[in-house]
Amino acid sequence: MYVLGIESTAHTFGAGVVKDGKILSNERDTYKPKQGGIIPNEAAHHHYMLAPEIIRRSLKKANVSMDKIDIFAVSQGPGLMPCLRVGYQISRFLSDKFNKKIIGVNHCIAHIEIARRSTGLMDPVMLYVSGGNTQVITYENGRYIVFGETQDIGVGNMIDKIGRKMGIPFPAGPIIEDLSKKGKNYIKLPYSIKGMDVSFSGMETFVSRLLNTKKKEDLCFSIQETAFAMLIEASERAMAYCKKESLVITGGVAGNDRLNEMGRIMCKERGAKFVRMEKEFSGDNGAMIAYTGYLMRDYETMDVTPLPTYRTDAVEIKYR
């Protein structure tokens, strides 16, 4: 059984093909604003322009033709409406044209499922960290439950916003990571953990005020150390409370070495397991949508209208 997955919730347009659960291809392209943050309509335009080529490349790599696809899976949300609409229209068109099943996939759950597959951990606590999302997720009674989350902005968004003020283009994460390796002096920043939740907008404001007086390297070092310590503490709380013995970190920010190192140390100290995600599947991609669509293959045909605020815990998990 072939599944074509389409991802278009935010910056990235991706298409991937999965055959019987095995990933055959994973093609993508990411919109990068010339300046400032994401402009949803511009991102959507990027997706419309590149979609045919990326889908074609994905099929070619998987060595399959469009008429052999059994299920079209689309990332239904959460995300930005103009971007979501691209994936929606394309997958609707294809499923109508070839008269095949279409499945709407929750973007956050796709991150979780590809992380479980990538690490082989069956029932971990998941720290899902990206530009828009920051959630600590556990599985309980047929649902993925958001145990803790950001009360304001995502950690990646905080990093991008500060990066922009430092003159670093999107995505700022990798450059901030490099700069932080040269930082030596820790500058005290707000450590904002509220039980199971975290918050980052205070840190963003605080750092913005220091940009002219402190060294970039020291600020980047301090941002990473503080923000990631908060995330790892929240993850540990979830592990202790929900009695889970392992952790995976997924989402765009999961590409950061220091965050993974902290996760590994925390798990080691509490005798839990930590496996680092393959970088190819941690950021937004089409393969994770195809793979989750494959897991959901027996779900009944559904309405796949975009859901910009689709919550992780809204989906009933029938395949676990």
Added chain:
Amino acid sequence: MKKLSSGAEAILYEDGDVVIKYRKKKSYRIKEIDEPIRYHRTKAEFQALKRCNETGINVPSPIKISKEGDKLYMSKIDGKQMDYSFSLSNMSQIGEMVASMHTEGVIHGDLTTANILINRSGAVIIDFGLSYFSRKDEDRATDIAMLKSALRSRHPKEAEDAYRLFIASYRKRLGKEFKGVETHLKDIERRRRYHENG
């Protein structure tokens, strides 16, 4: 000294009638972050326990803080963690306790069923490491929202009934001030990134 238990944040030791809570060093955090957090939380816990204890709210009584600042000495409390012995029958009492605590100006900061002990005399609230003093409606609402999501994630089947019992008695005990808290409760759910109503 006997080791009682080892949680996410601290190790508990028992020495006769006294419990010693030692906040462990966390190697994933740099020293500059880790040490102030551990000292600050130990102190915050001592102060909150003191205030609650003085006003008759069921919590362990604090004794002292170690010289180094990372150990808290308090009275021993028997009981089972509520997440292991969950019962709806305790929820009304917990609602009253939390309301009294809030009236005293104490915000718990980490209100989960793992931080409530159940024994013959009822519920005992523990683990005040993330607590602080505030009388703001918003901070009170944050406490309640936390308990609500803890109920949902750990006790999904009973969560709704449990919350209803809790909030009814909380509202009754807090009286007029509840209105402001309620407004903020709704606001917190709306502020979370993806809430049910879009």
